[in-house]
Amino acid sequence: MKFKVDRAPLLRALSHVNGVAEKRNTIPILANVLLEHDGETLRLTATDMEIAVVEEIPSTATRAGAVTIPAAVLFEIVRKLPDGAEIEFNQESAEEPLHLRAGRYATSLNVLPVDDFPAMVAGDLPHHFTIQAGELRTLIDRTRFAMSNEETRYYLNGIYLHVVLEGKKNYLRAVATDGHRLAKVDTEAPLGVKSMPGIIVPRKTVTEVRKLLDNDGADVEVALSETRIQFRIGSILLTSKLVDGTFPEYSRVIPQNNSRILRVSKQDLAAAVGRVAAISQERSRPIKLTVTKNHLTLSAISPDQGIAQEELDENSVSYDSDDVEIGFQARYLTDITDQIDAEAEFALADSSSPTLIRDTEQPAVLYVLMPIRV
Template sequence: MLLIQADRDALLKPLTTVTGIVERRHTMPILSNVLISKQGNVLSFLATDLEIQITCEQAIEGNGPDFQFTASAKKFQDILRAIPEHATVCIESADGRLTIRSGKSRFNLQTLPAEDFPKLAIENSPRVPITLPHSLLKNLLSKVQYAMAHQDIRYYLNGLFIIVDGNNLKLVATDGHRLAFCASNLDVELDRHETILPRKTITELYKLLSDSDNPLHIEFGKNQVQFKFGSITIHSKVVDGKFPDYNRVIPTTNERIIALDRVQLTQALQRAAILSNEKFRGVRFLLSPGSLKIVCNNSEQEEAQEELEISYDYSTLDIGYNIGYLLDVLNNIDAETLLFAFGEQATTSTLVTIPDNPDFKYVVMPMRI
């Protein structure tokens, strides 16, 4: 039975939108599939890993029957990618198998019963709604997401802390070695609400958001958060845990402040990193009046040194960092100049800010080299 006859791109785009969360190998084989259903002239693609669920809808022409089936998300995506652009694709179903035809190409895929596909249970608790432009949230995420922990035993660090408070939206991420904070004003006043979203949710959301001013609708619930924009809906469970008090981590007494050109510093660090220790990725900042020396060396006694002229009138300071932590912030902030605030001791965390912008803070802990 013919289910769909449509342009290849009309199928590939929504399928690609949802397959980012699909694992190739899963303890439940059906979770490697995508649920595809049709009602009227709306085709719906749904994928889930039971923590996150993404749905994308696509309007199609024709008066074919309503249906639903599941098929391997990755295989289906690879097949459609291999078919030429703008080619017509026909999808047929018979005896629990899916046949995909285009031109003289034909593919048979196994299916699993659609009624067995587990969907995320959508909670009905009261929600805190926010509407803001795509570009606003994408910009905020770009400034903090790189600081999230990855597979940390402190599971609440493997995500992003979001605070809605009055007319403020605040985002915080930390892996215990560095912390990124950014904030923005909202057009509405809301009660305080705190949420920790999983790393995977943030990663997928960041990929799917555009730089446009199109509206993004967010609803914060007790155990779930919903994002809705265009034809895409994302439901995500929240991380059940208490995020550490980030305000205690941000230094307030670092008085040795220097202004550094972001591009110049990035290029100097990238050059020095060539000879950094591959395991520890250490870099030393040697501060002295009027000069910043950047030094990297490795276990083979090789060394790289860069020197920048700076405005610095304090005593000398020798402080070490993980060079990756510095490059992360430099590559994700678009300001021309960044302010580095150092403490008096080499054991004090360093605060990185943007001039005249109190809404961004980056804290990096020193390391022994």
């Protein structure tokens, strides 16, 4: 095969497929990207057998063909070439290395047989819908921080997407939880989702899809079954297996009767949490919130470093209920406040019960945070 391609579109495509190629796999071919040229279009494919991503970019070829080369190596080479470079790829036969040239730079890359590159078949995907990239990005960004990393609880290692009926409206809901915090976001259900099954989109798939959502107004075409999901975003097609498990009945942990309402400036709260938590090097970094009338005191104690405390008054805080003390992991609290735009609303019960947290400007978003003993 022999073709030329501009650096910019190739680098963009490689940045998408490089994250999927499996760098630490015992199967060497999975670390490679498959380059296929039909004479007019260059197609790049990478897979780890759980996810496959395919992207097409314009390119001119004098000889069509296919080759597989290490994805990470090619990405680093192209990334370090100068802007505006035109790159020529040339392989005389399937047994020879692939030669790459750009200006005065030249290299040869070892290849693996194209026939060894695995094909990931999507199968029948009976459920289809279209969603704007901005809406899908909101569902992901507001929930993904709460996904679990524990392999033993594999059914929590992703985002649970399903349809709910509230009142007379259907909503597409995204939920994630690791057992310590929970995030739930609703968006108006697109046409076609009403009959879709509840699915768990794996953590790695969530990460790779999020990288592709650059244009808010662009449409994302989604097709799925009970075992597979496929996203088409412009010239990019990402196919993934779904988590084979049952997501827990999350509604049971969402408190319904927390009557103590604390409203606090997101900016002031986030800054105070960061300063107070800095006293402790512990991974959990516990922080105590003492809430009184229109007043919030944040404090932390470190056996090695000392004590830190900061107070927020009525300029930042609104509260008119019984005094309460409650402890949270600072990192978990920060993860949630990072998602809030202007003002956070805490619905509290007592020091040992789950706390409900909302963004006063985003009624479709809800968070639950479990307290810890401080």
